[in-house]
Amino acid sequence: MVFAAEDPSEAAEKAAKDIDKAYEEAQKNIPDKDIKEKEDALDKAARDNDNTQGDPAKDPKKEAQKKEDEARKEADKAEGEDKTGEKYRKALEKRREACKRLKKALDDLRQQLQKRRKLTSDNSDIEQAIKNAEAARKRQEKIPEAPTLSMAVPQGAPSVATLVASGKIKLDSVGTGETIGHVADLKIQNQTDQPINCAVGPMVLESKSGKNQDYVCPKPQTVKIGPHGTATVPMDGVCINRNKPPVGKGAPGDLLVNEGNPTIPQDPNSHIPVNQAGDLLRICTAKYDAANQLQKSGALKNLPYRDPQKQKDIVVQWSTWCDPRISQITGAPPATKEDLKKVVYKQLESQKPMSPETKKKVDQGIDTIFEKVELTTAKAKDLEKPEEETSGGSTTEEGPSLGQPVYVSQTRAKQPTATPKSKGGGKTTSKPAPTPKPTPSPTPTPSGSGQTQEKENPTEEKPKTPPPVPSYPYTKEIDCGTITISIGDSGELVFDFKRNDKKCPCKEFGWIQHISPADQDNWRYDNGVLPGVSTPKKQGAKSDPSKPKQPTTPPKGTKLEDWDKNPWYGGTTDKSKPKDFGEHPTPQTHISDKPDAPNVKFITQLVCVETGEVLFSWEWGPFEKGTESPDKVGGGETEPPPKKK
Incomplete structure (x- = not known):
């Protein structure tokens, strides 16, 4: 050709x-x-x-x-x-x-x-x-x-956004003028007296000005930076908005990092919500994987480009631009075969006019390209992993019904029930309180891949007055035993439950811990059951601490270690537990935690394994910097979610 x-x-x-x-x-x-x-x-x-x-x-x-x-x-x-x-x-x-x-x-x-x-x-x-x-x-x-870059992310290496939030690094960016491949360089400055291992990617690079392209960079890598040293990290990614120009070659400062991590404060110049950044990373990662697999199988060999990397770049880029889910996020219309034809014609006619014979061959090449783009899109959807399945798991009761008090949390106040009129029919001296609305459950919404996903819980206003700092140890007697919350030898918060000899309908107990960004009510179980969508760190399934019953039993035919909605707390200091305990946790009556992530809060609940009933709730935090000692932050017992009548 x-x-x-x-x-x-x-x-x-x-x-x-x-x-x-x-x-x-x-x-x-x-x-x-x-x-x-x-x-x-x-x-x-x-x-x-x-x-x-x-x-x-x-x-x-x-x-x-x-x-x-x-x-x-x-x-x-x-x-x-x-x-x-x-x-x-x-x-x-x-x-x-x-x-x-x-x-x-x-x-x-x-x-x-x-x-x-x-x-x-x-x-x-x-x-x-x-x-x-x-x-x-x-x-x-x-x-x-130095620094030495590697494509393997060491377990526990903090991400770029985490280190920026904690003030340990400074970050700048430089454009390359490219739309795919080497799209930018990140310049990372270590502000500390110690060497730092920094996890770079996966991430979305957003244009601060909004005038240039945004890029999805799904490839994880790490950089080791010496004390007060500087590293320049080349970022490999794909442009998601075809209707904007790339960040100019050598242009500094227009790109910001969005890791799609709800536990990290979002840059005020960001225009892509955290959950959408996670979707972009999930979708585009599948496109890269699809292109790699198709090329290895020989499915891309008929493309009118000899360079293997060029073959993958062309199908990934146009599959991204043609994806209506990505277009919905960027606001640009999905690309079509006609758009591809215009681009190819423009490139070729800038060199010399095309003869009818040449144009015919070019059109055949365009047909082949778009066929491979569609093949990549279909393959990517097969490979695409939704953030989490919404089906499966034991049936749990919904939130409180109308007229019942809504669960009191750090960011929600208990709603009064409607005040009844007097039986005598006379007027009351005060206005009746409004009937509260029930706490909304996550609403399933269809994603572009045909999978069902949950909407994020609505963000609610953070209280102006933090909860008081409790006095430890804290002891509480319940019908089935004794709960003790104390500070451990290493400064960790320890939750312990001892079952008594009284007749108790529940035979097995366990602690569930929910984690959320401090300024939101966006809860997840605190374990590593699911892979992280936008960070190397694993995470738990979405949760709702306001429910009176938590899911504790996997669906029939599913083992607890294979259940993607496993709620049990995944942290332990018990050396007898397997190393992957966080990914396959089991019910424990003795747990401990010392948070090290900024901008987080927790609700820890004692639950009956057989019924899922919440017997006790303790809300603690927020940890603004991630360096605070648990005995220096607010916390206290909250009323367990009311049972549905």
Whole structure:
């Protein structure tokens, strides 16, 4: 096909990406200081040799080759038999090879520009491609330094947004002018005296100004930054709003991070709600996975692009733009096959007019592209995982009915029941209180994938006066035993229940803990049963602490360890418990917790396993910084949710 051959712009773009990729690979494999110095000297000598023209048997080429050979001997000597610098050296070799290809593409672009100038005055596309290629050549000279990036996120590494909220890092962004692939660089500054491991992604990068594109970056990676050090992290992602321009190359400060994490305060300039950011990450992650699987199976081989990465980029980008669920969030209309045709025509006609024969072949190529885009969309929906299923689990009673007091929480006041009129029919001296509305249950709403999802509970106003700080230990006698809440040796809050010998209808008990952002009533069970949608950290299913009965029994045929609505608290200091206890918790009568996340609050409830009945509730928090000791924050017993009559 006419447009199947890689033109100089595409060749330069691919070579530039390979240069950046090789640099990242070198960063991951930085050897000891002495070896690194010799390898860097070898790399410079080899680059100088590559850039020296002439006969290898004559000066100055002969001298350049001699210097490279000498540098190689020194590097081999420093490396020794264990070859600890081998991976670093190979990464630098890959970078030099990519630079050779970039140099050729750059020469071709300059020749193309000279020819185009004779035909037209509009050469901005080639001029921009030349600028990008020259910048990539300059980057090739950069010596790899720490930090070391990896694609595996260490367990417990705090995220970018968490570290920003706690003041431990400062964050800035720089655009690249791209709509997919390397869309931005995040510049992270460590503000502390200690090294930091920072989890970067998955995340949505939003345009603060709202004038430029937003990007979904589903790939997780980490960066280790030394005390008061700075790291530049390349972000790989996809544009979600086709009707806006990309953030300009080198343009700083227009992008903010939205991890879709409701426990982290949202940036005031953010325009994508937290739950929608989570949806975007879930949807786009499936598109990336679908493209990878389709390419491995050979389903994308007929695309009119030879570069495998280009094949995946084209189907991911257009599948994203064509998705009506994403369009509903961005406000841009879903893209169509006709839109794709306009883009391809514009690209080709900017080079030279198309003949009827060429146009016919181009149309065939467009048909193939859109067919693969639709295939990617269908595959992605098969792979897509909803945030959580709404079906399954034991049946629980709904919230209180009309006329009953609504559960008292930190952010809700007890509503009075309607005041009855006097039997004598006379007028009352005070106005009757309004009949309260029942606490709304989450409403199932259909998602674009055909799955049913829950709406978030409405955010309610945070109280102006925090609850009083209680005195510990706190003891409460109930019909079935004794509850004790105390502060442990490490400052943790300990909940303990001892069953008495009295006749009690309940035989087994357990603690359930609900967690929510401090300024909202957006509750989840505090465990790790479900994968995190927007963060590496796992999370519990959505919960409702106002219900008088909690789901405690999995559906028939489902084991407790496989139940995605498992409510039991997942934290423990018991060394006899398995390491994955948080992901597969069981009912416990002795639990403890010392929160370390900012902007959270908790409700901890003692529940009868057989019936799901809530026997006791303790609300505590908020933890504004995540560093407070539990005995210094507010807390107290709240009335258990009333049973439905």
